[in-house]
Amino acid sequence: MKQPTPAIVSQEAVRRLPRLALYVFCIAYVIPGFWFREAWKSVDLTSLGFMLELAHNKSDWWHPTVQGQTPELDALLPYWLGAWSIQWLTPFVSAAKASRVPFIGMCFIGLSATWYAVYALCKSQYAQPVAFAFGGEANHKDYARALADAALLALISCLGLAQPMHEVTPMLAQFTFVTIAFAALASLPYHTRLSLCVWGLGLVGLSLSGAPSLALMFGLIATLLCFFDTELQSPKQNALALLFMALLIAVLTPSHMWHWRVQWPEMTLAHWHGQLRLWLWFTWPAWPLTLWTLWRWRHHWLAARQSRHLLIPLCFGTLCAISAMLSVPPERVLLLSLPFFAALAAFALPTLQRSVSALIDWFTLIFFSGCAFIIWVVWLAMQTGWPPQPAANVARLLPGFLPSFGLSAFVVALLATFTWIWLVQWRTGQHRSAIWKSLVLPAAGAALCWLLLMSLWLPLLDYARSYAPMVQEVEKSIPSKRLCLKELNVAQITAFKIQSTLEIEAFDTPQNSACEWVIAESDRKGLTTIAPQLKIEGFEWIKTIARPSDDNQEMDLFKKIKP
Numbered sequence: 001m002k003q004p005t006p007a008i009v010s011q012e013a014v015r016r017l018p019r020l021a022l023y024v025f026c027i028a029y030v031i032p033g034f035w036f037r038e039a040w041k042s043v044d045l046t047s048l049g050f051m052l053e054l055a056h057n058k059s060d061w062w063h064p065t066v067q068g069q070t071p072e073l074d075a076l077l078p079y080w081l082g083a084w085s086i087q088w089l090t091p092f093v094s095a096a097k098a099s100r101v102p103f104i105g106m107c108f109i110g111l112s113a114t115w116y117a118v119y120a121l122c123k124s125q126y127a128q129p130v131a132f133a134f135g136g137e138a139n140h141k142d143y144a145r146a147l148a149d150a151a152l153l154a155l156i157s158c159l160g161l162a163q164p165m166h167e168v169t170p171m172l173a174q175f176t177f178v179t180i181a182f183a184a185l186a187s188l189p190y191h192t193r194l195s196l197c198v199w200g201l202g203l204v205g206l207s208l209s210g211a212p213s214l215a216l217m218f219g220l221i222a223t224l225l226c227f228f229d230t231e232l233q234s235p236k237q238n239a240l241a242l243l244f245m246a247l248l249i250a251v252l253t254p255s256h257m258w259h260w261r262v263q264w265p266e267m268t269l270a271h272w273h274g275q276l277r278l279w280l281w282f283t284w285p286a287w288p289l290t291l292w293t294l295w296r297w298r299h300h301w302l303a304a305r306q307s308r309h310l311l312i313p314l315c316f317g318t319l320c321a322i323s324a325m326l327s328v329p330p331e332r333v334l335l336l337s338l339p340f341f342a343a344l345a346a347f348a349l350p351t352l353q354r355s356v357s358a359l360i361d362w363f364t365l366i367f368f369s370g371c372a373f374i375i376w377v378v379w380l381a382m383q384t385g386w387p388p389q390p391a392a393n394v395a396r397l398l399p400g401f402l403p404s405f406g407l408s409a410f411v412v413a414l415l416a417t418f419t420w421i422w423l424v425q426w427r428t429g430q431h432r433s434a435i436w437k438s439l440v441l442p443a444a445g446a447a448l449c450w451l452l453l454m455s456l457w458l459p460l461l462d463y464a465r466s467y468a469p470m471v472q473e474v475e476k477s478i479p480s481k482r483l484c485l486k487e488l489n490v491a492q493i494t495a496f497k498i499q500s501t502l503e504i505e506a507f508d509t510p511q512n513s514a515c516e517w518v519i520a521e522s523d524r525k526g527l528t529t530i531a532p533q534l535k536i537e538g539f540e541w542i543k544t545i546a547r548p549s550d551d552n553q554e555m556d557l558f559k560k561i562k563p
Helices: 019-030 043-055 077-089 095-124 140-157 168-184 192-207 212-228 235-254 267-282 286-298 298-302 306-325 331-345 353-385 390-399 408-426 435-453 458-465 468-477 488-497 530-536
Strands: 482-486 503-506 517-521 541-545 549-562
Touching: 019 095, 019 140, 019 435, 043 077, 043 095, 043 488, 077 095, 077 168, 077 390, 077 517, 095 306, 095 331, 140 331, 140 435, 168 192, 168 212, 168 306, 192 212, 192 235, 212 235, 212 306, 212 408, 267 331, 267 353, 286 298, 286 331, 298 306, 298 530, 306 331, 353 390, 353 408, 353 435, 408 435, 458 468, 468 488, 468 541, 468 549, 482 488, 488 503, 517 530, 530 541, 530 549
Parallel strands: 482 503, 482 517
Antiparallel strands: 517 549, 541 549
16 A cells, blocks of 8 residues: 655755756865875875875785885775875876875765766655646656755765765765765666666675675665666566675675774774764764654655665665664765665755755754854965964964965955855745755854865865875975885875975985985884884984874984994
């Protein structure tokens, strides 16, 4: 029996969101976070280190290493893509920027795949709004497009998406291939053969990005969902095809990538309090809308055979959420749940009451306007010294940082702020009928704050989150152009390679190394015993160089004692 739909939507409510505005919005959200900043610690620099080794053919392509160190996450495809991009584009741009080009593409693919997934889910007969007695209900195609726009806005507005979406890491690759698999499964009733091919591509990419176990679980869950999908013409054949591809990919995935990283959570109040706090901010504002969707559409998703538009995102989102609770750090996997929560959040919009929509708007307006105001005030303090307290806080937290004024960054920040003011005026005006209206301010607010950070605060963030100040201090401290590194992590090694003009080598032993200068992780906080070893091997300690923005990270500089 078909359950009554809670969605009551008129044709006026599904008017088109201007495509040009949507494209410009996505470009403004993605590009600044990639192209204009330095490589940051630590996952960003770590990934770049493996890509550089592969690009220069100094490492095995099936087992990437940097001075004997292997990746924490056994991913191959992200490092391959970055290495190929470095090989092809380094004559034109720096290696750091070249490595980001495929990841910029992944961002746009992930956003587009989420849009198409929700568009396909909305074409389900059980997702359609109520038919009016005298006509005027939303057209099916316009309704699907409006909810897909809303899902894209909901995804961008998630606070946890901002930083991982702009880092050169396997997590971003996993996010992209998850959305590809999501779009393929959602489109299965309408483009069966193409969807099966895209589904296989998504699982292959997810496996080679370091998550073969998750890809296998996706295949098993998709197989089960096919048996409940009444809109498939051949549910059993499709289920077998999905299962066969998942098992085949599992068999063909290199054995060294199968590492179960499941860790049972600590049964302590502090642990669960941290988990709850992470969930609340990382998935905001998708999680309250998702809960509202599950409540208002409860008769549909409880009647499993009538709700592919709810069951698909709900099952996969739940899988990612449970995996996140069993992973360290949890945000790596929680990132993969955001497209599914955004899809569920979109289905809340046809059922929202005006008072709830107004509450979302007011909260968003106050929160993001407050964040933007703080960013502007701190920038003003850095430039002029007024107000004095923020300027003093920056000087205390980042000793040695010298603010600089960038005209282009200032203009971009002004345009973004004026656009935000215009959107607020539009939202509070008379043009309020569009179904996606409640997510315009959350998405625009998230993009505004990210754009302000990447323009006004970019010099500060580069100084605080990169190793450049420490590398430059080391470079000033030695007269030689040759430096040996001993037992540094991959991010630190990469920083010296790309942010200095020194000739970098690995330090082995005095017998096979002619190193005059050696830099090593400081052992003054009880981290290592490198200093005594180097003294025995004929080196003397020269100085300790601290990272300005981190009191717990220091390096010791040693010089060879001449006989």
